[in-house]
Amino acid sequence: MDANKKKAMQGRVKKTLDALERNGMNAVYVNDKEEALTLVKSLVPEGAYTATGGSVTLNELGIMDYLRSETGWHKEYRDAYNASFYLVSANAVTEHGELYEVDGTSNRVSAMLYGPEKVIVVAGINKLVPDLRSAVVRVKTEAAPANCVRLSYDTPCAKTGECASPCFDENHLGAVGCQTDGRICCGYVVFAKQKQKGRITVIIVGEELGY
Numbered sequence: 001m002d003a004n005k006k007k008a009m010q011g012r013v014k015k016t017l018d019a020l021e022r023n024g025m026n027a028v029y030v031n032d033k034e035e036a037l038t039l040v041k042s043l044v045p046e047g048a049y050t051a052t053g054g055s056v057t058l059n060e061l062g063i064m065d066y067l068r069s070e071t072g073w074h075k076e077y078r079d080a081y082n083a084s085f086y087l088v089s090a091n092a093v094t095e096h097g098e099l100y101e102v103d104g105t106s107n108r109v110s111a112m113l114y115g116p117e118k119v120i121v122v123a124g125i126n127k128l129v130p131d132l133r134s135a136v137v138r139v140k141t142e143a144a145p146a147n148c149v150r151l152s153y154d155t156p157c158a159k160t161g162e163c164a165s166p167c168f169d170e171n172h173l174g175a176v177g178c179q180t181d182g183r184i185c186c187g188y189v190v191f192a193k194q195k196q197k198g199r200i201t202v203i204i205v206g207e208e209l210g211y
C-alpha cells in the first residue's frame with residue numbers, strides 16, 4: 001500500500017484496535033507481511049494442533065505454508081473444533097470493534113464461535129470498515145464477487161461484480177442474496193463482545209490482503 005495512504009489510515013486503525021480490545025479481543029497492528037508472519041510464528045508454536053478457515057490472506061502471508069510444514073495442521077473441518085489454534089481472516093472489521101463473517105458451509109464461522117482454544121484473525125488494512133452496514137456492502141460488492149470468480153461459482157456476483165441484492169436491507173440485515181447452488185453467503189455472523197476475554201486475537205496488517 002502507498003505510504004501516504006497507509007499513514008492516513010493510522011487514526012482509523014487505532015480506533016479499530018481500541019474498540020476490539022474493549023470487546024475482549026487482543027488487537028495488534030503490524031506494518032507488513034513479514035511482521036505478520038513473524039508474529040504468527042511467535043503466537044503459534046511449532047508442533048501445535050492447528051486448523052484454518054479457507055483464506056486467501058493466510059496464503060498470501062505464507063502462514064499456510066508455515067502451518068502445514070511446522071505445526072500439526074488438520075484439514076478436516078470437524079477436527080477444527082479441538083484445535084489449540086484456529087487461524088482465519090475476516091470479511092470485514094468495523095471501527096466499532098466487530099468482526100463480520102459470511103460463510104457458505106459455516107465451518108469457518110462455527111469454529112470461530114466455539115471450540116478452538118485460541119482464534120487468530122489476520123486481516124489486511126483493506127478489510128477495515130466504519131460500521132456493519134459498510135461491512136455488508138463490502139461483502140456484497142468486493143469479497144463475495146472476487147471469491148466466486150476465484151472458485152468458479154456460477155453466481156450473479158461473479159458475472160456483474162455485485163450481489164443480486166447489493167444493498168444493506170433494513171428488513172433482512174443484508175442477508176438477501178441469490179438463489180443459486182453456488183451461493184457462498186449462507187451464514188452471517190457478527191463477533192462483538194467476547195465472554196472469553198483474549199480467546200480471539202486480531203492482527204491488522206498494513207497492506208492490502210485477500211478479498
Ligand code: SF4
Nearest residue numbers: 144157163177178185
Ligand atoms: S448471495 Fe449470491 S450473488 Fe449475492 S454476493 Fe453471495 S454469492 Fe454473490
